[in-house]
Amino acid sequence: MKKDGKKETPILIQMGIFMAILFVAQLLSQLFPPSFAVPTPLIGMIILYILLATHIIKLEQVEKLGDSLIGLIAFLFVPSGIQLAGSLDLIKREGLQDVIVTIISTIILLVVITYVGSFFIKLHQKINNRKGDD
Amino acid sequence: MTAALATPFTGIFISLLVYLLGMWLFKISKGFFLFTPLLVGVVLGIFILALWAKGIGSTTVEVYKKFFLPGGNIVFWFLNPATIAFAIPLYRRNDIFKKYWIDVVLTLFVGGFISLFGIHMVSKLFGLSKVSIAAMLPQAATTAVAMPIAKSIGGDPAVTAMVCIINAVIIYALAEFLIKFFKLKEISKVGLGLGLGTSGHTVGSAKAVQLGSIQGAMASVSVVIVALAMDILVPIYARLFL
Numbered sequence: 533m534k535k536d537g538k539k540e541t542p543i544l545i546q547m548g549i550f551m552a553i554l555f556v557a558q559l560l561s562q563l564f565p566p567s568f569a570v571p572t573p574l575i576g577m578i579i580l581y582i583l584l585a586t587h588i589i590k591l592e593q594v595e596k597l598g599d600s601l602i603g604l605i606a607f608l609f610v611p612s613g614i615q616l617a618g619s620l621d622l623i624k625r626e627g628l629q630d631v632i633v634t635i636i637s638t639i640i641l642l643v644v645i646t647y648v649g650s651f652f653i654k655l656h657q658k659i660n661n662r663k664g665d666d
Numbered sequence: 667m668t669a670a671l672a673t674p675f676t677g678i679f680i681s682l683l684v685y686l687l688g689m690w691l692f693k694i695s696k697g698f699f700l701f702t703p704l705l706v707g708v709v710l711g712i713f714i715l716a717l718w719a720k721g722i723g724s725t726t727v728e729v730y731k732k733f734f735l736p737g738g739n740i741v742f743w744f745l746n747p748a749t750i751a752f753a754i755p756l757y758r759r760n761d762i763f764k765k766y767w768i769d770v771v772l773t774l775f776v777g778g779f780i781s782l783f784g785i786h787m788v789s790k791l792f793g794l795s796k797v798s799i800a801a802m803l804p805q806a807a808t809t810a811v812a813m814p815i816a817k818s819i820g821g822d823p824a825v826t827a828m829v830c831i832i833n834a835v836i837i838y839a840l841a842e843f844l845i846k847f848f849k850l851k852e853i854s855k856v857g858l859g860l861g862l863g864t865s866g867h868t869v870g871s872a873k874a875v876q877l878g879s880i881q882g883a884m885a886s887v888s889v890v891i892v893a894l895a896m897d898i899l900v901p902i903y904a905r906l907f908l
Contacts, residue, residue: 550747557750567818568897571810573749574890580753585760598751601744605872606704606838608745610681611738612809612831613708617715617730619828629792630825633785633802634832639844640784641806641865642837645888646850648777649857652769 539592546597549589553579668722668733677737684710704869705839749808749868752886755875759883766856773860774888778806778895781864782903800908801825805833807896808867808889815896819904830867837866841873851877859884864892 557576564570583589601608616623623631687710688703695701711734712726719729756763763770782803789799800821804812809830816826841862845851850858855878862870862877863885874885 550750553750554746566814567901569811569814570893570897571808573746574808574811574893576746576750577753577886577890580750581756584753584757591754591757594751595754597747598754601748601751602755602872602875604744605748605868606702607681607685607707608741608748609704609831609834609838609869610685610707610711611677611734611742612745613704613835614681614684614711614715614730614734614738616708616828616831617712617726617734619824620712620726622824622828626795626798626825629794630798630802630828631832633789633792633794633798634805634829635836636788637781637785637802637805637829638833638836638865640788641781641833642841642844642861643848643850644781644784644861645773645777645864646848646853646857646861648780649769649773649860649884650854651857652773652776653766653854653856656766656769 540596541593543597546594549594550597553583672732672736674737674740677734677739678741679737680711680714680734681707681738681741684708684714699839699843702839705835708835745868749889752868752871752889755871755879755882756886759879762856762880762883763887769856770860770884770887771891773857774864774892774895775899777860778864778892778899779903781806782899783907786903786907796820796908797822798825800904802829803903804896804900805829806864807893811893811897815900819901819908834866834869837862837870838873841866841870855880856884860888863888 553576554572557579558572560575561570561572580594584591684707685703688701688706691701691706692703715729715734716726718733719726785802785805786799789802794802797820800819801816801823803819803821804815804826807815809827812826812830813823817823845858850861858877859874859881862874862881866873867889871882871885871889875882
């Protein structure tokens with residue numbers, strides 16, 4: 533992504549930053565009770581966002597590794613999908629309804645959230661227009 | 667000879683092989699939606715394990731645990747740093763997040779609650795057991811968050827894990843089709859980003875990143891916020907309606 537003059541941080545340092553964040557995040561994750569789980573990667577994402585927003589870490593110090601990882605995510609998910617092989621008994625026991633309901637639920641989430649989101653954005657814009665600012 | 671295959675190399679090799687085959691099929695089918703690399707990879711991977719089990723007279727689950735899991739876990743581990751990386755697309759469009767963060771939070775809580783209702787009704791329609799319904803409810807959150815929530819309201823966390831995986835696979839395979847069918851592209855970039863992140867988790871976010879920087883940023887942040895929303899909403903919903 534970086535082809536201009538900016539120097540790119542060596543990949544080992546980028547890895548170091550990611551691992552340091554994960555290390556701290558796992559400690560913080562343990563502070564939450566099991567009934568209100570906030571897993572390590574989510575805390576790590578919040579930490580990295582804060583570090584970027586406060587300019588403690590610069591974009592070029594993490595973006596090459598980060599963009600590569602995001603580009604790989606479908607592949608990284610393959611073992612999770614194959615994990616369903618371990619659920620074959622579960623599907624046999626529960627029947628295919630669970631799978632069908634899941635597919636419909638996925639579509640419900642996508643459509644409902646998208647429409648509710650656009651509703652709030654439009655409402656927001658209308659209120660702003662009335663106030664005459666923004 | 668089988669013992670020699672019970673190393674991490676086997677699982678890593680199978681993961682790469684089936685995904686690369688998926689990429690190849692996707693290419694030669696000119697992007698046929700059922701041939702997305704992830705979906706092909708998963709189906710093919712399970713098929714290989716099932717054949718393998720048949721060959722050595724074992725069960726698929728057994729083969730999966732013994733031969734695939736050691737390598738699968740290593741590939742799976744990289745989802746940790748990959749999830750962190752979504753702070754980057756979010757930060758790139760920090761302007762949008764700063765402008766709309768209230769809308770984002772409201773959307774995920776209100777939309778999340780409406781979706782819970784929808785998921786509950788569909789589950790009832792298909793006659794799912796109470797244990798399965800409870801496992802369906804927290805699916806908007808990522809697996810690691812959804813499983814303990816399901817457990818706390820009396821659901822089977824194993825079903826929840828399966829549900830969250832199917833979410834991602836479905837969104838990765840069908841996102842383009844669903845976006846076209848429900849005309850989601852036209853209505854709002856912010857909304858669509860939130861929708862993709864909520865329904866498809868990090869895989870949905872990766873899809874959103876491909877669609878555009880605003881969608882990518884919103885999907886990234888939705889993964890975190892909807893997890894918190896489900897942490898709060900699902901126990902309340904379960905107490906009221908289950």
